[in-house]
Amino acid sequence: MKRVIFNQKGGVGKTSITCNLAAAFAKLGRKVLVVDLDAQCNASQYLLGDSFHEKHATIADFFESLLTFKIFSSPLKEAILSTPFENLSIIPGDRCLTEIQPKLEARYKIFKLRDSINEIIQQLGFDDVFFDTPPALNFYSMSALMASDRVLIPFDCDAFSYDALKQVMYAIEEVTADHHPELVCEGIVVNHFQQQAKLPQEAIQNLQNAGFKVLQPYLSTSIVMRESHAAHIPVVNLAPKHKLATEFLTLANTLDR
Numbered sequence: 001m002k003r004v005i006f007n008q009k010g011g012v013g014k015t016s017i018t019c020n021l022a023a024a025f026a027k028l029g030r031k032v033l034v035v036d037l038d039a040q041c042n043a044s045q046y047l048l049g050d051s052f053h054e055k056h057a058t059i060a061d062f063f064e065s066l067l068t069f070k071i072f073s074s075p076l077k078e079a080i081l082s083t084p085f086e087n088l089s090i091i092p093g094d095r096c097l098t099e100i101q102p103k104l105e106a107r108y109k110i111f112k113l114r115d116s117i118n119e120i121i122q123q124l125g126f127d128d129v130f131f132d133t134p135p136a137l138n139f140y141s142m143s144a145l146m147a148s149d150r151v152l153i154p155f156d157c158d159a160f161s162y163d164a165l166k167q168v169m170y171a172i173e174e175v176t177a178d179h180h181p182e183l184v185c186e187g188i189v190v191n192h193f194q195q196q197a198k199l200p201q202e203a204i205q206n207l208q209n210a211g212f213k214v215l216q217p218y219l220s221t222s223i224v225m226r227e228s229h230a231a232h233i234p235v236v237n238l239a240p241k242h243k244l245a246t247e248f249l250t251l252a253n254t255l256d257r
């Protein structure tokens with residue numbers, strides 16, 4: 001299954017959720033690929049640590065190759081890197097993504113990621129692909145939506161998040177209607193949940209009243225997430241018995257295969 005985690009709001013947990021769900025699927029024995037489409041490269045730093053800075057092909061090499069005609073090359077495949085975690089690979093992000101974006105838009109390359117990912121899945125036998133997206137509805141997040149079977153929307157229980165969420169839903173409906181009718185919105189992933197606080201409970205109730213599909217379990221706020229980013233080890237690997245890790249593993253188990 002190909003999955004994109006998207007919300008144009010920054011800091012909602014896209015990267016944390018992408019990497020931990022991917023790591024949870026890998027722990028369940030699935031062969032998993034993360035694709036980092038954000039020029040900030042947080043997913044690459046999270047999963048690769050210092051080795052991210054070693055010279056290696058990135059997702060930008062793939063997109064650049066679309067702008068120069070080459071017959072015998074498969075730059076997307078060449079950019080795949082193993083992570084230290086069993087069954088988990090990544091195509092690293094690149095700061096150059098920002099620079100080449102206008103050229104890609106001008107030349108209508110929006111379906112190229114989908115086509116190449118499908119080839120890679122066939123050739124290398126990945127069970128699941130997770131796309132981490134930038135905090136914007138731009139060429140890269142659109143390419144990921146086009147390439148995916150499912151979309152997950154993180155929601156951070158913040159007062160300003162409801163409007164952002166409505167915009168995401170509208171954008172997804174538009175993509176589905178105009179370009180990709182098979183794309184299924186799998187639901188909203190609640191992040192930064194605090195059991196004791198009243199506001200998150202109310203925010204979630206509002207979503208449900210508005211008819212949004214809210215997935216269970218909710219992901220708790222915990223310092224272990226920051227520790228995990230600092231250690232470059234997903235929470236599900238760093239502290240598998242931690243409440244947040246079990247929430248990720250339970251959530252992974254409820255998602256479509």
Ligand SMILES: Nc1ncnc2c1ncn2[C@@H]1O[C@H](COP(=O)(O)OP(=O)(O)O)[C@@H](O)[C@H]1O
Nearest residue numbers: 010011012013014015016192220221222225226
């Ligand atoms: N459940 C959580 N508990 C505590 N901190 C979290 C949690 N989820 C994300 N964070 C922190 O919030 C910040 C933003 O998360 P991130 O995954 O980078 O969001 P995005 O990719 O949407 O910008 C990071 O510093 C991350 O460590």
Ligand SMILES: [Mg+2]
Nearest residue numbers: 014015038042
């Ligand atoms: Mg991010």
